[in-house]
Amino acid sequence: MLAQQKQEIVALFQAALAPIVAGTDLSPNVVLERPRDPSHGDIACNIAMQLSKPLKTNPRELATRLVAALLADPKAQGLVESADVAGPGFINLRVAASAKQSVVRSVLQQGTAFGSGASGNGHHVIIEFVSANPTGPLHVGHGRQAALGDALSSLFESQGHQVTREFYYNDAGVQIATLATSVQARARGFKPGDAEWPESAYNGDYIADIAADFLAKKTVSASDGQPATASGNVDDIESIRRFAVTYLRNEQDQDLQAFGVRFDNYYLESSLYTDGKVEAAVQALIDAGVTYEQDGALWLKTTDYGDDKDRVMRKSDGTYTYFVPDVAYHIQKFKRGFDQAINVQGSDHHGTIARVRAGLQAVNIGIPQGYPDYVLHKMVTVMKNGEEVKISKRAGSYVTVRDLIEWSGNGDVTRGRDAVRFFLISRKADTEFVFDVDVALATNDENPVYYVQYAHARICSALANWGGDVAQLANADLSPLTNAHESGLLAKLSAYPEMLQRALVELGPHQVAFYLRDLAADLHSYYFAHKWLLDDDEPTKLARLALAAAIRQVLRNGLALIGVSAPEKM
Secondary structure, X not given: OOHHHHHHHHHHHHHHHHHHHOOOOOOOOOOOEOOXXXXXXXXXXXXXXXXXXXXXXXXXXXXXXXXXHHHHOHHHOOOEXXXXXXXXXXXXXXXXXXXXXXXXXXXXXXXXXXXXXXOOOOOXXXXXXXXXXXXXXXXXXXXXXXXXXXXXXXXXXXXXXXXXXXXXXXXXXHHHHHHHHHHHHHHOOOOOOOOOOOOOOOOOHHHHHHHHHHXXXXXXXXXXOOOEEOOOOOOOHHHHHHHHHHHHHHHHHHHHHHOOOOOOEEXXXXXXXXXXXXHHHHHHXXXXXXXXXXXXXXXXXXXXXXXXXXXXXXXXXXXXXXXXXXXXHHHHHHHOOOOEEEEEEEHHHHHHHHHHHHHHHHOOOOOOOOOOEEXXXXXXXXXXXXXXXXXXXXXXXXXXXXXXXXXXXXXXXXXHHHHHHHHXXXXXXXXXXXXXXXXXXXXXXXXXXXXXXXXXHHHHHHXXXXXXXXXXXXHOOOOOOOOHHHHHHHHHHHHXXXXXXXXXXXXXXXXXXXXXXXXXXXXXXXXXXXXXXXXXXXXXXXXXXXXXXXXXXXXXXXXXXXXXXXXXXO
């Protein structure tokens, strides 16, 4: 049922309740639910049971009065087919067939806007995802973040939120120093296994590529930064560091471009230090009286904010622990005007949540509790040819996003990107996931993205064979859509906007993939049971084609939200 129809039924209940609660201080909140057993009806409401005690009335008697008043209301005509009382006082409603069928017309009239809403009302949201250290190519975990973050961003945008996609570059710290010494060792002619090779060095072939380009004094540039020209001097560690970081940022840009993911802004961790933001955050916490000195270190009283123990901010050697720049960064997010901040990160970041939020509360500048929100994802295991794939020759120790796209598309970038994107959001983020490349390459119902895309292509083929004007189907007589398959499909289409709202609130874009698979399954089943173009009854054929066209539109809308194409032929 569409949201507007739900609102109309809620209004019917409120009108029926008005004379009953008149003279009391009761303000009934009417909640409509879907019955667990579809045979009970389309909508269930327990308002009579809620009000029976304060009104000192038998719930079944109250429910009976409400049903009578509701059905007598002229506004119920064409919307409510029947209503009855069940059990101790549940009210079950059946929605009129014409009201259910109207979703087809709504979809065809609204097109790409169907499912979109304005609940965000310009609410500013920043969604940070991927945020990889520029020390190597993007791995599969980064790919899962990219798929989740981009789908979540599109989901928020579809509901009227103003979204900023941000990539936070961890371009400061020990790992960057390790990158520089790794490239320096390669530039000096050493390789993994040599006695001179640093024990902590990165071993992938990409280190050799960076070293060769550094010696050739090449110039590289990243998406938002200044170009870096290599000095070619193997003793110039600062030039090596700057060149290597820019080189890998460029590589990651290419990975993201292949994946079809864009960002609105890039934020460098190093800027928090150079601009004095880290020092300012630390001083603000000191001034707030929530720190103390012990054993030569500066501590934050995170236990005052629900953490299991206080945390060191500044170590005895004067360096900061890794959560301190995170606090400074999120202070800047809040000051930049973002009402909501969402971080899509690996589950290994779980330990930082309490201390970052504690730091943000402790500065006492009005940051709401629970800021930022986190979507934490678990590991992805890659299987190929029946075996787990653990390393990539180029990366040295892990499978890269580009590997996965190439394998899953068998040379077709679009096909590979579609498969990787769909697969990586097709499970809840907090569940481990096995990515089977063989399944991604399959052209049968075992491959979920193929199954959904084929449903779209199947409808395109049927409409093309029909040869009529699809736009005219919005005016088709929909009354023939009465069988069980059609009723189920109508209900599924009506549930699409509600599903999007639920996915947004729960920060769960996987629900879009779940929905698309279910809708595709229902479509395929319907197709085999009722060959639309073989029906001799013209009104029935047109009604079914209109339903099919609406399903195609919703499939297309849902696939677009998660960054997957909707091919017309397969």
